[in-house]
Amino acid sequence: MDKKLQRSWMMYDWANSAFATTILAAVFPIYYQSVAAQGLSEGAATSFYSFTTAIGVLIVAVLAPILGAIADYSAAKMKFLRFFAYMGMIATVLLFTINEGNYILASVLFIFASVGFSGGNVFYDAFLPHVAKKEDMDRLSTWAYAFGYIGGGILLAINLLMIMKYQWFGLPNDKIATQLAFVTVGMWWFIFSLPLFKNIKEDKVAPQEPRTKSYVSIGFGRITDTFRTLRHYKQLLIFIIAFWMFSDGISTIIRMATFYGKTIGIGTNDLIAALIITQFVGIPCTFFFSKLAKWMSAKKALTLALMVYVVIVILGYFMTSALHFYLLAVCVGMVQGGAQALSRSIFAKMIPHNKHAEFFGFYGITSKFAAIIGPAVFGFAAGLTGSSRFGILSLIVFFIIGIVLLQIVNVEKGEKEALEATDPSDVVTVQAK
Incomplete structure (x- = not known):
């Protein structure tokens, strides 16, 4: 395959991982609670942020398979990718405008x-089988x-340095520094997405029948047809259910790690430092899982990563100090990228070649609903027992x-099964521009 296409595709992970690290994991949650939600009680601020996260997840979960099906039929995956990416970039830059009490706007x-x-x-994921x-x-x-770990980690480190040492950058306070950090994420995302946008285009191998319905109807x-025929892809269906379960656990650890650390008395600086450690440990370890998958098969390598997560959850229950949190951050960094990457590639191998975006929409649904169910179980277990330790321990069931x-x-x-289900007259290819 064309190396230029592959490099361009990988650079998008470098680009948008800045959003995952700075906005989703490290900086924005703290800014939302301390600045945007100023004037609200701690409980109200937490509720607003939780509902905000859930609404975004639900919107994507509902839209993803529909838009994926439309994109497959119209060979328009790149158009949809551009639309969503630009929307995300612009909204991220506009986070700069949020001030004290602007929790609705935030x-x-x-x-x-x-x-x-x-x-x-x-x-983006749906392009993997093409490149x-x-x-x-x-x-x-x-x-x-x-690549995502490298890109997201580099900008996160720069942003945290800018926030903690704002005087070095000629800034008046850490609030302005944080707002500028949001701008850097949007700009980083845009600049490093350009190779993908510039170098990849879609071509239809053969024309389809004339379109008589709107793309929405199609x-x-x-999607209705996919639900009806999914039972014919037995192995894929089992994998989707398995992915839904362990993705629950992974997603919850990513989203709740700093919250859990706070509840057991670990300081903010230690929590942030641990996030950076996770990023940079993840770089060589994710490369290693590429080799491991070749040596022992992707499924066995993924199983190994999930077993490590079981150990992480058990050790997390007994964690008492910042040192323990650092050690667990290293363990998460060792397996997080490998588990997510191998899940994506295994899934990609088992889907019909003419329904990449449609089936990756289902893949997206599983991961998005995981972002709701996992934290809910965490919260329920913690509330029932009165201890967040039992919340973290409850995740062992998912793994x-x-x-x-x-x-x-x-x-x-x-x-x-995927090969037998592929219609050779309805296949989309990509090539370098």
Whole structure:
């Protein structure tokens, strides 16, 4: 495959991972609570932020499979990717305007930014089978995640330095520094997306029948058909359920780690430092999982990563100090990128070649609803027992069920099912411009 296409595709992970690190994980949640939600009680601020996150997730979960089906039919994945990416970039830059008490504006902008980020990823992921041969998917997917760790980690480190040492940058206070950090994320995302936007285009191999319905009708029709025919892809269906389970656990750890650390008395600086450690440990370890998948198969490598997560959850229950949190951050960095990248590549191998975006829409649904269910279970367990330690321990169920289901999946058989279901007259290809 064209190396230029692959490099361009990987650079988008470098570009948008800045949003995942600075906005989703490290800086914006703290800014929302301390600045945007100023005047609200702690409980109200938490509720508003939780609902804001949930609304963004639900919008993407509902839209992703429909838009994916439309994109497959019209060979317009790149157009949709641009639309969502630009929406996310603009909304992220506009976070600069948020001041004390502007929690409504902060919520609205964050929803638009989150929808742009997650919606764009549906179409970005759907390009993987176009830019890599089957035997290269594991390597390319893990390398892209590693690129994301590098890009997101570099900008996060710069932004945190700018916030904590704002005087070095000639800024009056850390609030202005934080607002400028939001701007840098939007600009970073835009600049490093340009190789993908510039170098990749879609071509239809063969024309379809004349379109007699609107794209929206076609999209809903194809989604209905996908639900009806998904039972024919038995291996893919089992993998989706397994992914839903262990993705619950992974997503909850990502979103709740700093919150859990706070509840057991770990300082903000230690929490932020641990996030940076996770990013940079993830770089070589994600590359390593690319090699590991080649040596022992992607499914076995993914299983190994999930087993490490089981250990992380157990150790997290007993964690008492900042040192423990640092050690767990290293463990998460070792497996997080590998688990997510191999999940993506295994899924890509088992979907019909003419329904990439449509099926990645389903893939997106599983990961997006995971962002709701996992934290809910965490909160329920913590509330029932009166301790957040039992909240973190409850996540072990997601990983164990996910591991068990994953062992049932026959990836080679799933690839065969996908090949048999592919209509050769309705295939989209990509090429360098």
